[in-house]
Amino acid sequence: MTEQTVEPDTSAHGYTPEKEAYLKRLRRVEGQVRGIARMVENDTYCIDVLTQISAVTKALQAVGLGLLEDHLGHCVVDAARRSPEEGAAKVEEASAAIARLVRS
Amino acid sequence: MTEQTVEPDTSAHGYTPEKEAYLKRLRRVEGQVRGIARMVENDTYCIDVLTQISAVTKALQAVGLGLLEDHLGHCVVDAARRSPEEGAAKVEEASAAIARLVRS
Amino acid sequence: MTEQTVEPDTSAHGYTPEKEAYLKRLRRVEGQVRGIARMVENDTYCIDVLTQISAVTKALQAVGLGLLEDHLGHCVVDAARRSPEEGAAKVEEASAAIARLVRS
Amino acid sequence: MTEQTVEPDTSAHGYTPEKEAYLKRLRRVEGQVRGIARMVENDTYCIDVLTQISAVTKALQAVGLGLLEDHLGHCVVDAARRSPEEGAAKVEEASAAIARLVRS
Numbered sequence A, B, C, D: 001m002t003e004q005t006v007e008p009d010t011s012a013h014g015y016t017p018e019k020e021a022y023l024k025r026l027r028r029v030e031g032q033v034r035g036i037a038r039m040v041e042n043d044t045y046c047i048d049v050l051t052q053i054s055a056v057t058k059a060l061q062a063v064g065l066g067l068l069e070d071h072l073g074h075c076v077v078d079a080a081r082r083s084p085e086e087g088a089a090k091v092e093e094a095s096a097a098i099a100r101l102v103r104s
Helices: A016-041 A046-082 A085-102 B015-041 B046-082 B084-103 C016-041 C046-082 C082-104 D016-041 D046-082 D085-101
Strands: none
Touching: A016 A046, A016 A085, A016 B015, A016 D046, A046 B046, A046 C082, A046 D046, A046 D085, A085 B046, A085 C082, A085 D085, B015 B046, B015 C016, B015 D085, B046 C046, B046 C082, B084 C046, B084 C082, B084 D085, C016 D016, C046 C082, C046 D046, C046 D085, C082 D046
């Protein structure tokens, strides 16, 4: 089985095609964090503030999971297609990032 | 063993004495989220963006854990000292919030 | 507002009334971990093993959340009803346990 | 840049070379879960049981992270080297598994 020669576009990142969507989601998270501060400012009941913190944490993790999938599908796949060694290096790097996400 | 009569201050919340510190931490988290957006804006390498997302997720969780401890130490303890029933109700509510934090 | 004198049962734990249920759940988790080992033994596809690991992690966390709620509702509430100082000490201890659960 | 023809070994999995090590770790986790049951059996203080649950959850997650890295480095890299389409399919599958790990 021979593999086609593929010139991966190393200038862009996995997330580049979805850049605007990510920026929109991050701006929303930023606004939600500002909203949590307002809740504290206004002496909102603790549990309601905690509920919002859990929601924002999940939203931020979802952005992370999206970026990770794009990275695996672009940077890691391209590196693997260049050589097994480049693929292995990218996998090691991505696995460390996954561990940080799991433990955050 | 008799318990002293305690008039809990139901107007404030557990976090009220630390309000300014929480607001300062939340403003820092807000700035960090803005920083993540700038990283995406500037086509920063995916792994570096992911590293920052994990850091901000941890910072936000730490705020949540602080608020939770204050809530347990103030609202839940006060409710328990008013009556076992009030204590049980606050524990149930706090436990649901803890579950959301654990699963976020 | 005077509080009734309550002699908390310090011999038992919050989970004592549900002990058999917890033991049953823990035996199931133990069996599931043995099942994961069998999957590896039988060269099961990685993703299927990972799916089972996530399920068992969630089951174990659910046991932890149950024990925590029982602890808050029994040991922490009883301590609070004995004195604010005892309540505060139990809250500090429980909050450290919650942080470990959140970060595991 | 031409890529060498690589005949990936589709019979084995990423974890196959480390199979015995994984089995040893899983047997240890199984024993630890049995240990938690013994703690409950022996009416151990709730917080000590919770501490052990967090430790076992982390040990199980670490096994999952190891399996995931092996999977990315073997199954996903091999698929990518066969074709971009196969690589993309494996990335999608792995990303769903990562999301489950992050949310467990």
